Amino acid sequence: MAMASFLRRLLLFSFLLSLSHSSAATRPDALVVPVKKDPSTLQYVARIGQRTPLALLDLVVDLGGRFLWVDCDTDYASSTYRPSRCGSAQCSLARATGCGDCSSPPGPGCNNDTCGVSPENPVTRTSTGGELAQDALSLHSTDGSSPGPLATAPRFLFSCAPAFLLQGLAADADGVAGFGRTNIALPTQLAAAFSFHRVFATCLTSITDGVIFFGDGPYNLLPNVNASQSLIYTPLLVNPVCTAGTCTRDEKSVEYFIGVKHIKVNDKDVALNKTLLSIDSKGVGGTKLSTVAPYTVLESSIHKAVTAAFAAALGGVRRTAPVAPFEVCYNASDLGSTRVGPAVPQIDLVLQNEGVYWRIFGANSMVSAADGVLCLGFVDGGPNPRTSIVIGGYQMEDNLLQFDLAASRLGFSSSLLFRQTNCANFNFTSTA
Numbered sequence: 001m002a003m004a005s006f007l008r009r010l011l012l013f014s015f016l017l018s019l020s021h022s023s024a025a026t027r028p029d030a031l032v033v034p035v036k037k038d039p040s041t042l043q044y045v046a047r048i049g050q051r052t053p054l055a056l057l058d059l060v061v062d063l064g065g066r067f068l069w070v071d072c073d074t075d076y077a078s079s080t081y082r083p084s085r086c087g088s089a090q091c092s093l094a095r096a097t098g099c100g101d102c103s104s105p106p107g108p109g110c111n112n113d114t115c116g117v118s119p120e121n122p123v124t125r126t127s128t129g130g131e132l133a134q135d136a137l138s139l140h141s142t143d144g145s146s147p148g149p150l151a152t153a154p155r156f157l158f159s160c161a162p163a164f165l166l167q168g169l170a171a172d173a174d175g176v177a178g179f180g181r182t183n184i185a186l187p188t189q190l191a192a193a194f195s196f197h198r199v200f201a202t203c204l205t206s207i208t209d210g211v212i213f214f215g216d217g218p219y220n221l222l223p224n225v226n227a228s229q230s231l232i233y234t235p236l237l238v239n240p241v242c243t244a245g246t247c248t249r250d251e252k253s254v255e256y257f258i259g260v261k262h263i264k265v266n267d268k269d270v271a272l273n274k275t276l277l278s279i280d281s282k283g284v285g286g287t288k289l290s291t292v293a294p295y296t297v298l299e300s301s302i303h304k305a306v307t308a309a310f311a312a313a314l315g316g317v318r319r320t321a322p323v324a325p326f327e328v329c330y331n332a333s334d335l336g337s338t339r340v341g342p343a344v345p346q347i348d349l350v351l352q353n354e355g356v357y358w359r360i361f362g363a364n365s366m367v368s369a370a371d372g373v374l375c376l377g378f379v380d381g382g383p384n385p386r387t388s389i390v391i392g393g394y395q396m397e398d399n400l401l402q403f404d405l406a407a408s409r410l411g412f413s414s415s416l417l418f419r420q421t422n423c424a425n426f427n428f429t430s431t432a
């Protein structure tokens, strides 16, 4: 037991050493990637450079994904591609299982004596086998205000996947960028490659382009707003049971959970079955964040209680016919407007104590579901979902969320619209 964990640490250490020779002119303190929202799938797609010569890839952001995977069947050409040999430190770091040969013609994704992992499509929940490999990964460095020169991690670990695994992803997607809590997901691998803190921050938006930062702030948005200022913090919780499509034995979930204790609508507590809000010994229940859920998904009884409380609080306003997948809808002209969106009751996700809550205003609760119709953007997850509350992309937009993996805490800004900015306001005009 002790020996195994010693060995694992030794392997991790030598791996990190080998990764630390990054070829940026100066070591960046932080990195930045632009993120677009695909209008038809509502997925968030990050643009990241890989390979030699550099290819720009569009990767679907999966907050709970284990690693980066790309389609290696379609036009993969790179002089710096290196498959991970069986028994190598990379295979242990990736917890890769098995060791295999490939019977198709050799090339990226098909080499003998390599270890494999299970790339998963988080939308269709399909997974398959994929060769573990390394190649150069390039992102823009940043001082927090605009992009600087490209920084390259020369041996970034990822998985190859067959082209069919892209089905269900945004049309131009080349793969998936996993941001989960593993050694080889982007946040930890980039932090190791460039020796910065294991911290990343998302600032998603429906407008082009949102932004994801790797490393500590500042995270500055035009006009001169320091978005890392006045964050509210809540612990990130670990679900002890794997929540992915395929799991190895005793694997914990690599997704990000937070401890929602109760929910308020216009400051009034909504009566809920509290058992559903905590994670039980089988890993069922609780609240997680997901960028592949377009809207927040609530277990049926929670959905019913929250939508009823919301409709009651807006009692004076007549409802219109529901527009699927939503239930509570209004004529937009019957709702007033505020700086933070339609004037509707605020919804608070109350966290570790009464003073700490994630407040959701109209801009993040009301969805324009049809011409002139605004609906409460929470969907019914059915009576027995694995996770009771899945906070989806729409509710995260124009909020800065900072995931600090070392401190295991989430910092959240609440709506940046209050501060007269939004997540499309990172200055992507590059000096380099």
Ligand SMILES: *[C@@H]1O[C@H](CO)[C@@H](O)[C@H](O)[C@H]1NC(C)=O
Residues within 6 Å of the ligand: 101, 102, 103, 104, 105, 106, 107, 110, 111, 112
């Ligand atoms: C793997 O090894 C076998 C047996 O030596 C060989 O026939 C096959 O072509 C090799 N495959 C690749 C992808 O190199």
Ligand SMILES: *[C@@H]1O[C@H](CO)[C@@H](O)[C@H](O)[C@H]1NC(C)=O
Residues within 6 Å of the ligand: 217, 218, 226, 228, 229, 230
């Ligand atoms: C931004 O805010 C953070 C958190 O309050 C602070 O540590 C940092 O110094 C600020 N940065 C700038 C450039 O004002």
Ligand SMILES: *[C@@H]1O[C@H](CO)[C@@H](O)[C@H](O)[C@H]1NC(C)=O
Residues within 6 Å of the ligand: 273, 274, 275, 276
């Ligand atoms: C609350 O939820 C738990 C977990 O699903 C369930 O076992 C229990 O019966 C529920 N309690 C009530 C009062 O509905």
Ligand SMILES: *[C@@H]1O[C@H](CO)[C@@H](O)[C@H](O)[C@H]1NC(C)=O
Residues within 6 Å of the ligand: 320, 331, 332, 333, 371, 372, 373
């Ligand atoms: C909303 O109300 C206005 C004014 O009463 C009306 O003209 C319009 O048709 C309504 N829109 C919908 C989608 O019901």
Ligand SMILES: *[C@@H]1O[C@H](CO)[C@@H](O)[C@H](O)[C@H]1NC(C)=O
Residues within 6 Å of the ligand: 146, 222, 427, 429, 430, 431
């Ligand atoms: C955006 O950044 C560029 C490069 O640093 C700078 O020249 C430009 O003035 C900035 N734009 C704004 C609106 O501040």
